Every structure is written in structure tokens, then in C-alpha cells.
Amino acid sequence: MRWNPYAAECPTRQLLDRIGDKWAVLVLGLLEPGPQRFNALRRRIEGISQKMLTQTLRSLEADGLITRRAFATVPVTVEYQLTPLGRSLNSVLDPLREWAEANMSRVHKAREKRGAVDRK
Amino acid sequence: MRWNPYAAECPTRQLLDRIGDKWAVLVLGLLEPGPQRFNALRRRIEGISQKMLTQTLRSLEADGLITRRAFATVPVTVEYQLTPLGRSLNSVLDPLREWAEANMSRVHKAREKRGAVDRK
DNA sequence: TCCCTTGGTTACCATTAGGTACCTATACCA
């Protein structure tokens, strides 16, 4: 069965809901080099709240994109790590990140021009 | 200057805000083959409201990703069309769409399993 | 005369996202 990307239950639409959530892609990117601990992620992502980091990690875990491992140290240590599925998603997100770095300045320029003209 | 993707003003983050808005990517995809009219888009995207389609088109236009042309026919005809920038964005979104079609079933499986086990 | 089409705009309203602040538990160090 061929998917119709414009139907509500389409996978593309669901994926966009997934990665459009402001933090998920950043977390995936940070985990690329290797496992990271909770507070390490928190410190590296500017502006994320504890609540949102927890929420993001939980849902990435629920979706099978990362795994969580807790160690009985004191204080407790928790490591998050990409699954193969998460790594494969990362590999298609990379071109997106590159496009953003290369082209967002043009988007900004277009936006400013519109703002100046102010199409009533 | 090298961008820190984890800083708030980072282009990647801004792009995600852009394409995470539920409808923009679908519109861009539909415009790939060629110019389309307002109601043609509306009919092909299941579930979009007139308000959201207008809003989406306006902001894609403001960002320089599509152009709008109105013809003084009766009733008035309006055509939307990708700019070169929009086409280049589409080319990096394609792998994403393919990933979604190939892998969202795994994500769903992972999600169901979690739901069944119900951690805690 | 009223309704149809095109392509919108606007007001209103409910849901959600996401922030802050405070709570937990454990064990270290001074």
C-alpha cells in the first residue's frame, strides 16, 4: 500500500509531529557521538527546562529512538544512548541541519523585506 | 563563525520551528510538481482548515520559499509556486519523507510495547 | 433575487505546550 502523505494518519505527518517538538532533534544530535548523562544534556542545550528534557527523553525512549540505562551509583547515574533506529533518523536529519546553516540567512532576508514592505 | 546548534538563535532550531508547524512540509511537497491553486491544495490536504492553509501559505511566502500570483479572473484565481529556495529545501526534506515511510511502523511498535508494559 | 464559486479575513473559543517553582530520594562533604 502506497501512503498518501496528505492523509491524517500518514507516517510523514507523524514524524513531523515528532521532530517538530523543538527539542527532540537537538537531543538526537547531541547523542550522536555517544552516550550522554541527563545533566550533561541539560547543560549543553541552552534554554531547556528540566521538565522538557525529561519529557523529551521519555518520548524518544517510548518511540525506540534512544535507550535509558540507570546505574546504582551515588548519586544515581543515568545514561541515554541512540538506538540503531535513532542513528538512522539522525542520518537523514543531518542534511537538514546543513541546509539550515547554509540557507536560513536567506530566509531571514526574505522575512525582513516583507516586514519592510508591509503588504497591508 | 561556527554555529552552536544548541544556542537559541541557531538556524537549525529556527528551521525546525518552521517545518514543525504541521502543514508547511505538506504544502511544499504538493508544490513540487508545479504551481497549484489555493483550493486545489485545500482539497488535497486532508483536514486542513482554510485559515491554516492561508496562514501557512502566507508565512512560506514571507520566508521566500514560495511565491503567490493572483489573476484578475472571475472568480479570482491565485497560484502558488516554489521558489528555488523552496525547491532546495524540498530536496533535503525528501529523505525525511522516505525515512518516515520506511520506519514509522517501527516507532509505532516501540510505542505500543511501552504502552503495554506501562513502566511503573 | 438568491445562491454559487473563488480566495480570503476576522472573532471567538477550547486545547495544548511549555515555563516556573517546589517536592521527592540518596549519600557525599564540611
Next chain:
DNA sequence: TGGTATAGGTACCTAATGGTAACCAAGGGA
């Protein structure tokens, strides 16, 4: 005894998202 760090959970509150419904214009057809 109190303060540190670890990794969270939870209540509360506000701002933004996005839906519905009603309105606009212009002209054609019954």
C-alpha cells in the same frame, strides 16, 4: 546539621496553536 550533586515528579499558570463559524468582494447562472 545543612548544603552539594544526581535524576527526576508534580502543581500551577499563561501564552500560543489551531479549530469553527461568520463575514467580505465580484460576477455568473437559475
